[in-house]
Amino acid sequence: MVWLAFPGAWHDIGRFHTADGVFTGFYINILTPSKLGPEHVWDTTDLFLDLWLDDSGVRVLDENDFDDAIVRGWIDEATVRRARTEIERLRSAAQSGVWPAAAVNEWTLERARRRVEE
Numbered sequence: 001m002v003w004l005a006f007p008g009a010w011h012d013i014g015r016f017h018t019a020d021g022v023f024t025g026f027y028i029n030i031l032t033p034s035k036l037g038p039e040h041v042w043d044t045t046d047l048f049l050d051l052w053l054d055d056s057g058v059r060v061l062d063e064n065d066f067d068d069a070i071v072r073g074w075i076d077e078a079t080v081r082r083a084r085t086e087i088e089r090l091r092s093a094a095q096s097g098v099w100p101a102a103a104v105n106e107w108t109l110e111r112a113r114r115r116v117e118e
Contacts, residue, residue, distance in 0.1 A: 001027075004104055007031050010086040012044075013100060018111050025054030026100060028090060030083050047075060047083045058094040060087060079089055092093045 005012040013036070014027040028051040034044040048069050050061040066083070069075050075083070092097030 001105050002109055004107060005034050010082060011090060013104055014105070015107065015109065021109055023109070025052055026054055026104070030086050032079070047079065049083050049087050051087065051094070053094050053100070058091050060091065 001017065002015040003012065004014070010030060011034060012031060014029075016024045016027055018024060018088050021046075030047045030049040030051075032045040032047065034042060037043050041092050048065040050060045052061055070080055090099060
């Protein structure tokens with residue numbers, strides 16, 4: 001997989017491939033915006049809600065986990081609203097074909113492997 005994170009975004013995204021390198025789809029985590037702290041420590045909170053995007057369309061995943069986290073009080077109401085806004089924004093953009101962004105499509109498995117070899 002190739003994983004991408006974007007400063008200030010309420011999601012990160014993974015490009016998934018089979019063992020022989022065939023691209024299978026995108027896995028998108030809804031999370032709090034990532035922050036890089038002292039000593040390069042990455043700080044974010046996964047908000048349980050995810051998307052899967054492939055040739056067959058876009059699906060929301062783990063809604064039961066998200067709902068359970070809300071019931072348990074693990075996510076405050078403002079964050080719940082923001083997570084729902086993000087999932088709907090991304091789902092709508094994916095369905096209309098304007099998302100993922102070009103940068104995500106440019107980071108193919110081949111490109112990532114070449115970068116590691118440099």
